Amino acid sequence: MxxxxxxxxxxxxxxxxxxxxxxxxxxxxxxxxxxxxxxxENERNNIRTMFAYEISHNQSNLNFLDGTKKVGFNQEKCQTENCVPSAVELNAFADIRLKVINSLRDDVYTIYLPKIYLLEPKEVSLIMNYYYNQKNLLKNSRDIHLELAKNRNNKKWLEEKTYVLNQNFEDEYSLGKEILKMYQSHIPKEKLVAP
Structure with missing residues (x-):
């Protein structure tokens, strides 16, 4: 027992x-x-912060252009009723505007592209659209800059190129605003760009 x-x-x-x-x-x-x-989650937040900083920097350049769109605009030279100033108007200030556009950065995108899969699908879509549009904006800006000197007096060419560049600018500007709104908690307040 x-x-x-x-x-x-x-x-x-x-x-x-x-x-x-x-x-x-x-x-x-x-x-x-x-x-x-x-x-x-920490890695995601780090990636978001890096994108937010770069897009905030780019957005400050786009805000500058948007804020100066009336500079050099001449309402009397408009040929249509709905003629409005453009942030990328190819007028006497075209060289400066094109230089500002060409200063947009994509270093963070290049570095973090292999890790972008960690983000949510909506974020990935917005970021990819933003940088795809930026690529088009930069390409058009550089192409225009190369041809600008010989077409300064060609009103039709200037209007066509302003229209194309303005479409790219508006898309980039609105995507940047949307991304920064989504990422505003990832940017210190002093770096936030006012919409």
Whole structure:
């Protein structure tokens, strides 16, 4: 009988030991999963912050252009009723405006493109559209800059190129606003660009 009691206690201690080790293993696995989730979220936030800073910098340049769109605008030279000033008007200030456009940056995009999959699909879509549009804006701006000197007096060419450049500008400007609104918690207040 005594042997049987010792055997029961041995089995009970073994069962308790197995249960404790299973519990510790489960807790360890759960901690690892939680740490991984936290690390992924931290990485996401770091990526968001980097994009927010770069887009904020670019947006400040676009805000400058938008704020100066009436500079050099001459209402009397308009040929249509709905003639409005453009932030990228190819007038006497075309060279300066094109230089501002050509100063837009995409370094963060280039560096973080391999990690963009960590972000939410909506964010990825907006960021991809933003930089795709930026690529078009920069290409058109550079092409126009190369041809500007020989077409300064060609009113039709200037109007056509202003229209194309303005479409790219407006798309880039609105996408930048949307992204910065979404990422405003990732930018210190002193870096926030007023819409």
């Amino acid at each position: 005594r042997k049987f009691k010792n055997l029961n206690w041995t089995i009970i201690f073994m069962a308790i030991g197995i249960l404790v080790s299973l519990f510790l293993h489960y807790s360890s696995q759960k901690n690892e999963i939680n740490k991984e989730k936290i690390n992924i």
